[in-house]
Amino acid sequence: MKALRDVFGDTLVSLGETNPNVVVLDADLANSTKADKFAKAHPDKFLQMGIAEQNFVGVAVGLASFGFVPWLSTFTVFFTHRAVDPIRMLVAQTKANVKLGAAYSGLLTGLTGKTHQDVEDIAIMRAMPDMTVLAPADAIEGEAIIRWATEFQGPVYLRLARDASPNVFDENYRFVPGKTISLREGSDVLLISTGPQSVRCLQAAELLEGQGISAGVLHVPSIKPVNKEEIVNASEKVKLVITVEEHTIYGGLGGLVAEILSEASPRRVVRFGIEDRWGESAPNEYLLDLFQMSPGRLSERVKKVVG
Amino acid sequence: MNTKTDYEELEALARRGRWLSISTVAASGAGHVGGPFSAMDLLVALYFRVMNIRPEEPRWSERDRFILSKGHSSIGQYVVMALRGYLPVEELKTFDKGGSRLQGHPDVTKLPGLDTSTGSLGQGLSVGLGFALGARMRAQKIHTFVILGDGELQEGMVWEALHVAPRYKLGNLTAILDWNGLQQFGWVLAVNEQHRGDRRDPWSGIDLRGIFEKLGWRCIEIDGHDFSQIVPALESAKASGDSDRPTMIIAHTIKGKGVHLTEGKYEWHSKIATKEELRMIAKELRIEEAVL
Numbered sequence: 110m111k112a113l114r115d116v117f118g119d120t121l122v123s124l125g126e127t128n129p130n131v132v133v134l135d136a137d138l139a140n141s142t143k144a145d146k147f148a149k150a151h152p153d154k155f156l157q158m159g160i161a162e163q164n165f166v167g168v169a170v171g172l173a174s175f176g177f178v179p180w181l182s183t184f185t186v187f188f189t190h191r192a193v194d195p196i197r198m199l200v201a202q203t204k205a206n207v208k209l210g211a212a213y214s215g216l217l218t219g220l221t222g223k224t225h226q227d228v229e230d231i232a233i234m235r236a237m238p239d240m241t242v243l244a245p246a247d248a249i250e251g252e253a254i255i256r257w258a259t260e261f262q263g264p265v266y267l268r269l270a271r272d273a274s275p276n277v278f279d280e281n282y283r284f285v286p287g288k289t290i291s292l293r294e295g296s297d298v299l300l301i302s303t304g305p306q307s308v309r310c311l312q313a314a315e316l317l318e319g320q321g322i323s324a325g326v327l328h329v330p331s332i333k334p335v336n337k338e339e340i341v342n343a344s345e346k347v348k349l350v351i352t353v354e355e356h357t358i359y360g361g362l363g364g365l366v367a368e369i370l371s372e373a374s375p376r377r378v379v380r381f382g383i384e385d386r387w388g389e390s391a392p393n394e395y396l397l398d399l400f401q402m403s404p405g406r407l408s409e410r411v412k413k414v415v416g
Numbered sequence: 417m418n419t420k421t422d423y424e425e426l427e428a429l430a431r432r433g434r435w436l437s438i439s440t441v442a443a444s445g446a447g448h449v450g451g452p453f454s455a456m457d458l459l460v461a462l463y464f465r466v467m468n469i470r471p472e473e474p475r476w477s478e479r480d481r482f483i484l485s486k487g488h489s490s491i492g493q494y495v496v497m498a499l500r501g502y503l504p505v506e507e508l509k510t511f512d513k514g515g516s517r518l519q520g521h522p523d524v525t526k527l528p529g530l531d532t533s534t535g536s537l538g539q540g541l542s543v544g545l546g547f548a549l550g551a552r553m554r555a556q557k558i559h560t561f562v563i564l565g566d567g568e569l570q571e572g573m574v575w576e577a578l579h580v581a582p583r584y585k586l587g588n589l590t591a592i593l594d595w596n597g598l599q600q601f602g603w604v605l606a607v608n609e610q611h612r613g614d615r616r617d618p619w620s621g622i623d624l625r626g627i628f629e630k631l632g633w634r635c636i637e638i639d640g641h642d643f644s645q646i647v648p649a650l651e652s653a654k655a656s657g658d659s660d661r662p663t664m665i666i667a668h669t670i671k672g673k674g675v676h677l678t679e680g681k682y683e684w685h686s687k688i689a690t691k692e693e694l695r696m697i698a699k700e701l702r703i704e705e706a707v708l
Contacts, residue, residue, distance in 0.1 A: 132553075156549070159583075164542040164576030170532060171546015175554055195573065198536045199543060203524050 111248040112273040113305075114212055118143030120255040121180060125151040130176055131259060134158050134165045136183040142212040144182035162187040166195040166207070173206040178259055184218070185211035185268065186227040189234060200264045201239045207265075208258050214244070214268045215304065215355035216383070216400065222390035228383045231303075232360030234266045235333045241286065242333040244268040244304035249278040250330055257284045268332075272393065274305035277328075287334040291343065295325030298415050299347040301340070303329045303362050306355045309397070312404035313411065320408070322415055329362060340366060341373045349415060351379045355402060358382040379414055381407070423643040429499055430460045431701040434674045436495040436508060438697060442689045444512040447520070450684040452492030454596035454669040455484070455563055457641050459496040462561055466650040471501035474529035480558055480654075481531045481547040485540025485574075486565035486594065487521040488686075494518050494527075502529040538571025540564065541591055545581050548589035548662070559654045563592045566619055567599035582632025587659035590650070591633075594640060595619070596671035598682045612670055613680040625666055633664040640667030641674075675700055 124131045125147060132154045139145040139157075148155040158165035162183055169179035181188070188196060188211050200207045211230065218225045234242045241264065245251040251269065258265040277292055292311050300310040307328035314324035327343050329335060344350045350370065352363035363380030370376055383400055397403035401410045433456050441447030463469070467480040484493045491511060498505045503517070510516035517527040521535030532543045544562035551558040568574060581589055597617035605616050625635050636652065638645040646667070653663035671685070672678030675697050689697060 156584075159576075159580055161573075161576035161580060163539070163573040164545070164580060167539050167542020167573070167577070168546035168549065168580075171543045171548070172550045172553075174531070174547065175550030175556075177550060177553070194536050195539050195542070198533060199539055203533050 110273045110275055113245070113248065113251050113270045114141070114143040116248045116251040117182075117210060117212065117255065117269055118146035120252045121147040122150040124256065124259055125154055128178065128259065130178045131180065132156060132172060132177050133180045133182060134169055136160060136162045136165050136181075136187065138183050138212070142182045142184070142210070144210070162192040163195050166192045167199055169207045170199045170203065170205045178206060178208065180208045180210050180259075182210045182212065184225060184227070185214040185230050186225055188266070189227055189230040193233060197237060201237045204239050204263050206262055209264070209266045210269065211267055212269050213271045215270060216388045216396045217270060217272055217355070217393045219271055220390050220392070223387035226388040228355070228357045228388065230268060231332060231354070231356050231362060232364065235365065236360070239264060240333065241265045242268065243331055245330055246305055246307045246328055247274050247276045247278055249276055249280070249282050250284065253282055253284040254330065257286070268304060270305045274308040277308055277311060284330070287331050287336040289336055289339045289343070290328040290330065292326040292328050293324070295323040296347060297323045298349045298351055298411060299325045299327055299343055300351050300353055300411070301327045301329060301362065301366050302353045303332060304355060306353055306402060309402060309404050309407060310353050313407040316404055316408040317411060320412060322412060324411065332362065332365060335365065337369045337373065340369050344370055344376065345374055349377060349379065351381055351411060351414065353402065353407065354382040356382055358384055381410065423647075426457075426460050426464060426643045426647075429464060430456050431674065432703065433460060433492065433495045433499060435698060435701045435703045436498070436505070437491045438675070438689055439694060440491055440495070440508045440511050442694060443509065445688060446512055446686070447491050448488050448686045449678055449689075450596070450598065450671040450682070450686075451486055451489035451565065451594075452495075453673050453675070453678060454640070454671045455486070455489050455492050455594045456496075456674065457643060457646055458563060458592055458594060458667060459492055461643060461646045461650055463496045463500045465647050466654060467561065468559075471497075471529070474502060478556065478558060481544070481560040483532055483534060483540040483544050483560070483562045484522060485534055485562050486537065486568055487534030487540075489565075490518070490520065490522045493522060497529055503527070537565070537568035538573040541574055541577040541581075544589055544591070545577050545584070545586065548581075548586040549584055551588055552586065557657065559588050559590065559657050561590050561592060561650070563594055566593060566595040566597065566617075569593070570618060578628070578631055578633070581662045585660035586662045588657040589662040590653040590665060591662065592665045592667055593624070594667055594669050595624075596669040598671040598680070598685070600682070600685045602682065613682060615682045628664045628666075632661060634659075634661045635664045635666060637666045638668070640669035
């Protein structure tokens with residue numbers, strides 16, 4: 110169990126040792142996002158761009174055209190809100206080989222309040238043509254995805270949680286873009302989730318088992334591209350599909366699943382997430398309870414819906 | 417040394433460029449005129465005299481890089497690229513048409529020879545900074561030129577790049593400010609205000625040169641329509657590629673320059689010339705082969 114921001118920093122340090130083209134651009138948050146580890150290990154490949162997120166996106170596009178693989182590091186909210194125009198025109202529309210390391214995603218941002226909690230990013234980024242959108246659940250998947258994204262030619266948006274979640278994968282894990290991962294089989298209800306919320310879904314499913322409800326968990330680390338058939342097949346095996354995300358229920362993972370199923374296999378889809386409101390400053394446990402995404406609260410809510 | 421005759425050749429190219437721009441825009445029924453005209457002399461000097469480029473090999477890795485950050489002036493760039501041999505002049509007829517390589521705003525995925533996409537204003541200098549940094553890190557003798565509009569200088573992102581570029585001591589980066597003093601609509605002139613255009617200069621009364629210099633840029637101020645000033649300024653910027661300061665060429669220009677009908681008139685930002693106007697313009701630009 111390792112904080113995903115440490116995974117980010119450590120994996121970049123390791124990549125910097127083997128791939129001479131990897132460079133890291135920071136918008137003055139390296140000691141939060143842990144890109145400072147890379148700065149220490151590879152000072153000549155670390156570019157401090159100051160508190161100026163639009164500019165560092167453009168600089169990365171220029172560097173990419175010289176064969177560098179730029180990893181940009183800042184908080185999620187500054188990518189998808191402040192710098193979304195250059196990301197759209199300069200990165201996505203030109204298919205530039207730029208990697209957006211979006212740290213502190215979702216609600217659990219370390220007591221920052223709603224200003225720094227980005228609960229709209231999936232909706233924004235998955236609407237963008239030519240953008241790959243990935244959200245790892247644990248440290249092992251996080252490292253695998255960072256390594257995959259570095260080799261992949263094209264824009265990648267990496268939605269990275271700040272903190273640690275218990276590992277659900279082992280060393281045999283291999284990331285395949287688009288592929289969904291069944292973390293648990295169940296016959297009554299299927300919880301579809303992404304990022305570390307998938308781990309909390311798994312914990313909720315264990316609680317539900319004790320209450321006579323058989324809940325499956327399907328993890329979607331690759332929001333775009335996504336294997337639609339796998340989502341359809343998994344959904345057809347259960348009576349009810351519930352999506353759970355640390356994100357608004359509009360246009361995110363819930364939107365994605367509802368879009369797929371409404372066309373390919375119409376059925377009821379219940380979306381759990383943030384319902385048209387902002388977050389607030391509070392410890393992780395408080396926020397997860399408030400938005401009914403902690404294993405306990407989530408299992409209660411699932412039970413009510415299934416009941 | 418360049419002789420007067422050399423500049424006459426560039427002047428003739430610029431007149432032809434203006435004609436092809438306004439006639440192409442008229443034929444396609446949409447596009448911009450004022451901006452391409454104010455930048456035309458700068459574009460001609462860059463493509464025909466200053467930049468190390470190979471039109472027959474547009475992706476040549478050692479080429480100098482160029483970004484027209486004020487991407488709505490795309491027709492000006494396409495025309496000069498056509499005259500320079502990147503594409504057939506005939507292809508200009510496809511401008512803004514379905515399936516064309518000549519999109520309304522420059523699209524790097526469509527036309528070889530473009531170095532990035534522009535259109536949403538204020539973004540080009542950041543990419544130019546990345547080119548300059550990339551060339552420096554690869555130890556390549558490549559110079560990057562970025563044309564900025566004074567209108568787009570109102571975008572905050574430009575100032576992010578203006579602040580950071582000197583920090584990286586990028587002598588191989590040159591920004592050229594096409595300061596024509598007009599934008600699409602802007603502000604009305606104050607009573608008794610004197611200006612080369614018919615609306616207010618967005619930077620009226622502001623010491624831009626002083627600001628750029630304080631930020632760490634080496635500044636050269638020129639008349640952006642006088643090749644005897646443009647060419648030496650660009651060559652001087654390029655020659656200081658190994659220096660530790662980026663260069664800002666402040667080019668004083670006139671929007672719609674080169675044709676009396678359009679000079680200094682904000683409404684020609686984007687306007688379609690009538691056939692009668694085109695006849696007059698062709699005559700003024702000394703274009704003999706004009707087919708209307």
